[in-house]
Amino acid sequence: MDRIAWQMLAEERILAAQALQAAKYWSSAYYVAGYAVEFGLKSCILVHLAANPKVIFENKKYSVECWSHTIIDLLKMAGLHTVMKADVSANVILAQNWSTVIKWAPESRYEQKAQAEADELIKAIIDTPNGVMPWIRIRW
Numbered sequence: 001m002d003r004i005a006w007q008m009l010a011e012e013r014i015l016a017a018q019a020l021q022a023a024k025y026w027s028s029a030y031y032v033a034g035y036a037v038e039f040g041l042k043s044c045i046l047v048h049l050a051a052n053p054k055v056i057f058e059n060k061k062y063s064v065e066c067w068s069h070t071i072i073d074l075l076k077m078a079g080l081h082t083v084m085k086a087d088v089s090a091n092v093i094l095a096q097n098w099s100t101v102i103k104w105a106p107e108s109r110y111e112q113k114a115q116a117e118a119d120e121l122i123k124a125i126i127d128t129p130n131g132v133m134p135w136i137r138i139r140w
Contacts, residue, residue, distance in 0.1 A: 006042045007140055010040040013039060014033070014133065016032050017029045017118075017125075018126075020032060026115045030108055034106070037071060037104070038069055040136035040140060043136075044074075047140060065077060071102050072102060083139075096124070097125075097130055097132050100120055104121060
């Protein structure tokens with residue numbers, strides 16, 4: 001998949017999460033919302049690879065590791081972990097939003113989530129200008 005495909009999937013997952021939220025399917029909204037961030041970061045990984053193609057030769061497992069679902073791992077693979085840490089140090093709201101988003105994991109599909117949890121995650125992702133997706137969009 002290319003960057004645009006990942007971006008389109010990320011945007012679609014945000015809309016799907018909001019539709020599930022509006023329908024009061026809290027667990028599903030929470031689960032789907034996290035994939036928007038994952039897919040956005042995968043687009044960022046492709047930006048990083050375009051600027052640093054030798055990375056795939058320096059780490060034999062890099063391409064396999066790109067299929068991670070762990071937000072922190074994806075940030076590192078995209079070369080954005082240090083940038084994120086600096087940005088959250090300078091912005092309390094962004095820091096709170098990243099703190100919420102980093103807790104997401106695909107295993108949440110097996111968990112019941114309350115409205116407050118779904119609302120908090122979706123807000124942390126879409127908040128303008130301090131949400132995680134606006135932060136990602138600048139870099140994808």
